[in-house]
Amino acid sequence: MLGITTFQFKKDQFEKIKEYHFGLNWPVVYLIKNDKELYIGETTSLYNRSNQHYDNPERRKLDKMYVITDEEYNKSAALDIESSLIQYIAADGKFLLQNGNHGLQNHNYFDREKYQAKFETIWKELQSISLVRNELVQIKNSDLFKYSPYKALTDEQFFIANQILYDIKHKVNNTFIIHGGPGTGKTILATFLVKSLKETEETKDLSVGLVLPMTSIRKTLKKVFKSIKDLSSKMVIGPSDVSKKYDILIVDEAHRLRQRKNITNFKSYDDTNKLLGLDKSATELDWVMKCSDVQILFYDENQSVRPSDVTPVSFSNLAVREFKLHSQLRIGTGDDGEKYIKFIQDVFDLVAVNDDKFNNYDFKIYDDIHQMVSDIKDKNTEIDLCRMVSGYAWPWASKKDPSKHDIEIDGLKLKWNSVNHNWVYSENAINEVGCIHTVQGYDLNYTGVIIGPEISYDTEEKKFIIHPEKYMDSNGKRGVDNLKELERYIINIYKTLLTRGIKGTYVYIVDNDLREYLKEALSRKIN
Numbered sequence: 001m002l003g004i005t006t007f008q009f010k011k012d013q014f015e016k017i018k019e020y021h022f023g024l025n026w027p028v029v030y031l032i033k034n035d036k037e038l039y040i041g042e043t044t045s046l047y048n049r050s051n052q053h054y055d056n057p058e059r060r061k062l063d064k065m066y067v068i069t070d071e072e073y074n075k076s077a078a079l080d081i082e083s084s085l086i087q088y089i090a091a092d093g094k095f096l097l098q099n100g101n102h103g104l105q106n107h108n109y110f111d112r113e114k115y116q117a118k119f120e121t122i123w124k125e126l127q128s129i130s131l132v133r134n135e136l137v138q139i140k141n142s143d144l145f146k147y148s149p150y151k152a153l154t155d156e157q158f159f160i161a162n163q164i165l166y167d168i169k170h171k172v173n174n175t176f177i178i179h180g181g182p183g184t185g186k187t188i189l190a191t192f193l194v195k196s197l198k199e200t201e202e203t204k205d206l207s208v209g210l211v212l213p214m215t216s217i218r219k220t221l222k223k224v225f226k227s228i229k230d231l232s233s234k235m236v237i238g239p240s241d242v243s244k245k246y247d248i249l250i251v252d253e254a255h256r257l258r259q260r261k262n263i264t265n266f267k268s269y270d271d272t273n274k275l276l277g278l279d280k281s282a283t284e285l286d287w288v289m290k291c292s293d294v295q296i297l298f299y300d301e302n303q304s305v306r307p308s309d310v311t312p313v314s315f316s317n318l319a320v321r322e323f324k325l326h327s328q329l330r331i332g333t334g335d336d337g338e339k340y341i342k343f344i345q346d347v348f349d350l351v352a353v354n355d356d357k358f359n360n361y362d363f364k365i366y367d368d369i370h371q372m373v374s375d376i377k378d379k380n381t382e383i384d385l386c387r388m389v390s391g392y393a394w395p396w397a398s399k400k401d402p403s404k405h406d407i408e409i410d411g412l413k414l415k416w417n418s419v420n421h422n423w424v425y426s427e428n429a430i431n432e433v434g435c436i437h438t439v440q441g442y443d444l445n446y447t448g449v450i451i452g453p454e455i456s457y458d459t460e461e462k463k464f465i466i467h468p469e470k471y472m473d474s475n476g477k478r479g480v481d482n483l484k485e486l487e488r489y490i491i492n493i494y495k496t497l498l499t500r501g502i503k504g505t506y507v508y509i510v511d512n513d514l515r516e517y518l519k520e521a522l523s524r525k526i527n
Contacts (some may be wrong), residue, residue, distance in 0.1 A: 004125055007065045011054055018047040022069045027078035029085065031131065032062040032213045037229070038095035038131075042082040044075065058098055066131065068122060076109035083152055084119050091145035092132045096229045101149050101195045127144040141385045143425075146443055149195035151188045160323045163192060168248070168294055169202045173321040175289075176296045177254075181341060182499035183330025187217075187441070190252045192222070193296060197231050197248060206247035209216065212235050213256035217441035219421050232416065239284040240268065242291045243275055249292035249479045252442060254299045255272060255309055257284040262308040263477045285310045289318075302345075305436055305493045306475065307485070330443055330502055336361045344498050350463065353521045362446070362504030365519050369370070369409050369450070369508040376448035376506060380430045386446035387424055388414070389434045389500065391493045392473035393452025393510075407433060407450070409510065436493045439500060447501035448508070455490055456511035464514075466490060 007017055009032050017023045030046065032039045032053065038058060043049040046067060053059040068081070090097050126132045139145045153161065160178060167173040180186045194210050197203045210225075212218035215238070220235040228527045239257055242249065251257065260269055260280060273282045276290050288295055298318075301312045331337035336358040346353050366372040373388065380386035390407070397404040398415045405413040417423040417434045424434065424442050433450065454471040455464055466487045498505055509515035 001071060002121055002125070003069045004122075004129070005067045005069065007067065009050070009054075009063050009065045014047060014050050014054075017065075018268075020046070020067075023047045023065065026069070027073040027075050029068040029073075029078050029081050031066045031068075031085070031089075033060065033064055033066075033095060033131070034062045036096060037062065037098055038089065039098040040082055040085045040089065041099075042078040044078075051256060056462060062098075068104050070118065074109075076107070076112075077115040080107070080109070080112065080115060081119055081122065084116075086124075086150050087145070087148065088123070088136065088139050089132060089395075090148050090150040090228070091139045091142055092134050093144060093227055094131075094133050096227070097150070098229065099150070100199045101192060127306070137383075138200050141316060144224055147187055147191055147221060147224045149191040149228060149231070151192070153189070153192060154185065154327050154329070156325060156327050157185055157189045158193070160325070161189060161196065163321075163323070164193065164296060165196060165200065165203075167321065168197075169200070175320045177315065177317055177318070177320045178296070178298050178323045178325060179300065180298065180325030181300055181302065181328075181392050182496065183328050183337065183341070183443075185327070185329045186300070186325060187221075188329070189325070190250050190298055191221070191295070193250055194225075194235065195228065195231060203248075203436055207245075208235060208248045208250070209242070209292075210237060211249055211251040212236060213239055213253055213258070213284070214437075214441050216421050216423070216438060217253070239287060240272060242284070242287045243272060244291065244504060246292045248294040248296070249288050250296040250298075251288055252298045254285070254297040254315070255301060255304045255305070256306075256309045256440075257288070257309045259283040259310050259314075261305050262306065264475065274425045283310045285314055301445065303440070305440070305489050306473075307489065308475065313494055314454035324460075331361060331499065341499060344495055348495055353524050355524055362506075363522070364504075364506050365522060366409050366506060366508045366517060367515070369412055372506050372508045373412065373414075374446055376446060378453060379446040379504070383445050383503070385424065385444050386448070387429055387434055387439070388432070388448040388450065389436070389439050389497050390450035391452050391454060391497070392435050392437075392469075393454040393470055394461060395472055409450070409508075436497060440496055442500065443502055444500045445502050446504045446506065447497065448506045449494070449497045450496060451494055451507065451509040451511075451514065453485075453510045455494070455514065457514035457517045459513050459517075464491070 007013060024026050027044050029042045029047050047112040058295060086099055123136055164176055194208055197208050207466050212221055218236060218238055222236045225231040225236050226233040263269055270280055273280055278286055328337035328341055331340055339356045340361045376386050376388055394407045396406055396416050398406050406416045407414040414433050417432050417438045419426050420438055423429055423438045454467050466483055
């Protein structure tokens with residue numbers, strides 16, 4: 001039976017813990033708190049652990065202990081519940097956690113499903129005594145949960161983190177590239193590394209910056225860092241802020257660093273190059289290299305969606321230690337996510353699709369856009385964070401006149417996103433369509449992707465046809481004379497959009513031949 005027992009966290013009260021039924025030789029999980037801060041732990045000897053904590057000046061600031069017990073607990077269950085509490089309470093935001101993030105990891109063990117079900121009961125009890133504020137489903141959909149440095153790591157992430165931290169502490173390597181496709185946990189690993197560097201004795205005094213080229217996700221991470229003990233929103237910066245010396249720069253979405261091509265403010269760009277003593281041809285990648293002793297770059301060539309992005313050659317020319325993230329964390333369950341990602345890659349690389357089924361991932365291609373929009377709205381009512389997105393294939397008329405619509409298909413009139421920052425969480429987002437530059441980097445529960453008229457399919461030649469006149473992103477095509485180059489950017493846009501959905505992706509395709517091509521490929525996956 002679940003129980004939560006309260007003790008005063010004072011030295012003269014510890015004898016009561018010693019006499020407590022679960023106080024000496026039983027796995028328990030506990031929370032120690034004051035009005036602002038909280039520590040979460042697990043132990044098989046609560047009395048001894050309480051004395052150890054009291055010797056820690058940080059822990060001695062806390063004044064009340066809540067002990068979570070169950071006659072069915074074992075060591076594995078206690079570790080699992082501790083890990084879940086750290087992740088969810090950090091994202092709940094009521095307390096600053098005193099916990100470090102020494103690599104929480106998800107491990108399977110006997111009857112884990114039973115204990116995970118018990119965790120939901122624990123959470124309800126913690127809500128009833130005002131230790132937590134929000135429902136679990138709210139937290140799961142929040143930025144603070146998705147990007148928290150307290151997220152549990154996979155074995156693969158944990159190995160890479162340890163290798164990088166070892167090399168930095170021992171000055172073995174200075175530049176690292178972590179390759180990873182959509183949903184492989186690049187941002188999670190990046191935030192974990194920042195927190196680890198700031199709480200490790202050998203590196204805690206080093207200046208660390210997390211560089212995010214995308215404005216919307218940068219603002220989101222600033223909010224996350226503001227809520228984490230020992231971190232600061234000032235540590236989250238854009239490429240243009242890289243003008244002073246850092247010990248370590250970590251760059252998420254490094255494929256979105258820019259070169260001097262198709263950008264909106266050449267003067268500002270040139271001024272930064274001049275300030276850094278670089279010539280006009282230098283890239284934002286050059287700024288990162290110039291302004292830091294150590295660089296950690298998270299990179300996915302297939303998510304480069306504009307000609308202004310630094311070329312893959314620039315990254316391949318660096319002297320680096322390389323790692324690759326393989327495990328799919330965003331999409332589906334088990335290996336369904338990896339099968340779905342491979343399907344999307346194969347379809348757009350014009351490679352024969354294999355017969356591997358992804359039975360637990362909800363992927364549909366619609367002939368009727370009205371029905372797709374209706375289904376996405378129904379899913380949003382059910383689980384929230386379901387959105388419609390598209391490549392930039394229609395003029396943005398509503399930007400100048402909000403009374404106008406932007407997209408019209410078969411009588412259905414839609415508008416582009418009315419806000420840029422944090423659009424996926426904005427009030428009217430479910431009634432709008434997010435463009436690629438608004439949603440890149442965000443996770444959604446379901447994504448309704450509209451593939452626009454800028455790309456079609458040649459049934460005789462078995463190849464894609466790009467229609468530049470129907471691609472409305474002026475910064476995305478200015479100066480691009482090679483149709484194959486523009487094709488690569490447009491295909492990367494749709495690869496990116498089609499891999500945003502955690503639980504499912506619904507697709508409407510304007511071009512009939514392209515729709516039939518995808519439906520035929522999909523038939524091999526579901527029949």
